[in-house]
Amino acid sequence: MSTVALAKCPNYDSPGLDRALELLLEPLCGMGAFVRPGQRVLIKPNMLSGHAPERQVTTHPALVLAVGRLVRQAGGSLVIADSPAIEPFGRVAAKTGLAQTASELGAELRELTEPMPAPAVPGAIFKGLQLARLALEADVIINLPKLKTHGQMLLTMGVKNLFGTVVAQRKSEWHLVAGVDRPAFANLLLDIHQALRPALTILDGVWGMEGQGPSNGRPRHLGLLAASADALALDLSLCRLLGVPLPSYPLYLAARQRGLLNPEVENPRLVGDPAAEFAVADFKLPDLQSVGFLPRPLARLAQRHLVSKPVARPGRCRACGQCQKICPAGCLSLEREGPRFDYQRCIRCYCCQEVCPEDAIAFERGLLLKTLQRLGR
DSSP states (O other), rough: OOOOEEOOOOSTTTHEEEEEEEHHHHHGGGGGGTTOOEEEEEEEEEOHHHHHHHHSSOOOOHHHHHHHHHHHHOOOOEEEEOOSSOOOHHHHHHHHTHHHHHHHHHHEEOOOOEEEEEEOTTTOOOSSOEEEHHHHSSSSSEEEOOEEEEETTTTHHHHHHHGGSTTTTTTHHHHHHTTTTHHHHHHHHHHHHHHHSSEEEEEEEEEESSSSSSSSSSSEEEEEEEESSSSHHHHHEEEHHHHHOGOOOOOHHHHHHTTTTOOHHHOOEESOOGGGOOOSSSOOOOOOOOOOTTTTHHHHHHHHHOOOOEEEEETTTTOOOHHHHHHHTTOOEEEEHHHHHHTTTTTOOHHHHHHTOOEEEEOOOHHHHHHHHHHHH
16 A cells, blocks of 8 residues: 655754754655665756755755765665756755755765656657666665746646656756647656656655746645655645545546555555644645637637736846756747747747746736636636
8 A cells, every 4th residue: 555654853953954854754664665775776866956055956965964874874885866957967966965965964966967768658648758777777766856836837836756767858858849739748757757666756845836836836844754665646735635636636647547546645644643643734836727628729819819928027037047958949039128939839848937036027918818817617
């Protein structure tokens, strides 16, 4: 039966964090149940972009350090790796504190590069999927996501964190292929998860992010660590704790349609500290909207006119160019007053808002969202 462990952890200070992590993994039989001596272990944190740990955009380095120590104690050979959205890997590693963490652990710190074909997975939607060789060839993957909101997928937790194993600019290519269609993108994430099958997922929810995540939302203290051998079961459990109806969560809908759900995944056994102690009644989610009920040609046309569009916030842009680099549709240019959008080409993937370090891109609510809100939907 799928099991999700929960543990209280009020802050990232040691030794409190180390003790909370040990208590978290105790019902799962400890780190030794996932790592054997001599195995090459890849720790996959969230290294979306170069923000200081207190911004709560990335996995906190203290948690990576604590997990890395347990991997060492279990006899594993350790590498910490990810592929940031757009910034140079070295800069992101330094700003997030993970370069210092790797140094303290004496661990390799590697950018995920060199894409190679992922193994064929029964029932996969996307053929020809390529992921980083380092991830595919690791003996064990320990997945360390940050609990955050996401402008396209509602929440980014265990399953979504594995999108970082898509190498560099290929992320934008996939956004162009699947990002226009939220269910399609959810299926892509499930394909990646099925191909990699991380041995253990440990969620950093000590501090999370609510609002317009994954980089420009508001930090929210939750005091939570969660762990499971099943990242999807963990994600669905956290949805319930955050008061998120499962039918509003794109990954749940895609998994249900594909027959990936069973009672164990939908309602896993919760162990550790009581789940009721982590329930949140007022967690602020981003606004999602969809034209998926229309035929595809009409949906794309309606998307341009009904769905919220990115807009520049005056006076905030510093012309770093990250939004322009990541835009999969090539519909964005930089001018003196800030980014300028070609809305006829914009696919509403919101990658620009996701990577903007200055929170210089907001959304102008579309007619669809305004109508749904008036109807209370």
